[in-house]
Amino acid sequence: MSAAVIRVGVTGHRNVDDEADVVRRLTAAVRAVRGDAPTSDVEIWSSLAEGADRLVAELVPAEAGGLVAVLPLADDDYRDDFASAESGEQFDRLLALAHRVDIVGPDEGGTRDSAYERAGRTVVACCDVLLALWDGEPSRGRGGTAQMVDEARRLGRDVLVIPVNRSSA
Numbered sequence: 001m002s003a004a005v006i007r008v009g010v011t012g013h014r015n016v017d018d019e020a021d022v023v024r025r026l027t028a029a030v031r032a033v034r035g036d037a038p039t040s041d042v043e044i045w046s047s048l049a050e051g052a053d054r055l056v057a058e059l060v061p062a063e064a065g066g067l068v069a070v071l072p073l074a075d076d077d078y079r080d081d082f083a084s085a086e087s088g089e090q091f092d093r094l095l096a097l098a099h100r101v102d103i104v105g106p107d108e109g110g111t112r113d114s115a116y117e118r119a120g121r122t123v124v125a126c127c128d129v130l131l132a133l134w135d136g137e138p139s140r141g142r143g144g145t146a147q148m149v150d151e152a153r154r155l156g157r158d159v160l161v162i163p164v165n166r167s168s169a
Contacts, residue, residue: 005042005066006034006043006128007043007045007068007126007128007129008030008033008042008043008044008056008128008129008130008131009045009046009123009124009126009127009129009130009131009157010044010046010047010052010053010057010123010130010131010132010133011052011053011120011123011131011145011148011149011152012051012052012053012133012145012164013051013133013134013135013164014049014051014052015050015051015166016051016052016164016165017166018165019055022055022133022162022164023055025162026055026059026131026133026162027059029131029160029162030042030056030059030131032160033129033131033160041066043067043068044056044068045070045123045126046068046069046070046123047069047072047116047119047120047123048069048094048095049116050083050087051133052133054090054091054094055133056131056133057094057097066099067094067098067099068098068099068100068101068126069094069095069101069102070102070119070122070123070126071101071102071103071104071119072103072104072105072115072119073103073105073106073112073115074103074105075091075095075101078091079091081112102122104118104119104122105118106118113141113142113143114142116142116143117143118143119143120148121148121151124151124152124155124157125155127152127157128158129157129158130148130149130152130157130158130160131160131162132149132152132160132161132162133145133162133164134146134149134161134162134163134164135163135165135166136163149161
């Protein structure tokens with residue numbers, strides 16, 4: 001990677017409507033992050049969760065300079081939360097693209113929710129810009145999109161919101 005790296009964190013919903021339109025807007029957003037520095041690498045920081053995290057991670061080869069995977073749980077344990085075998089295969093393919101993998105694990109309470117929250121907070125703490133695929137609604141659980149957007153703003157991170165509608169899938 002070049003010396004100029006812009007770290008873009010990802011947060012967002014698992015299911016979004018009109019993925020093709022969302023991907024088009026994501027591509028434009030990643031390009032906009034580069035702005036006046038088109039030679040800068042854009043390093044994506046993602047938990048590789050289903051939905052938003054993976055939509056952004058899929059842009060890595062074409063639009064970015066690298067991928068850092070921040071996993072809430074060890075990959076074998078994390079796979080238990082995926083909806084299908086195909087989802088696990090997509091995760092494996094994207095994980096193989098990562099030049100760095102961090103596993104944060106749960107807090108002292110040991111809950112899965114705490115591991116997801118810790119992964120989100122790590123992404124926010126390490127990014128320059130947070131890219132949020134968000135419907136604008138409050139979080140539905142610990143570590144949700146709204147919480148991560150609030151955390152990023154509290155820390156003074158730039159936040160780019162891509163408005164989305166959650167699908168019922």
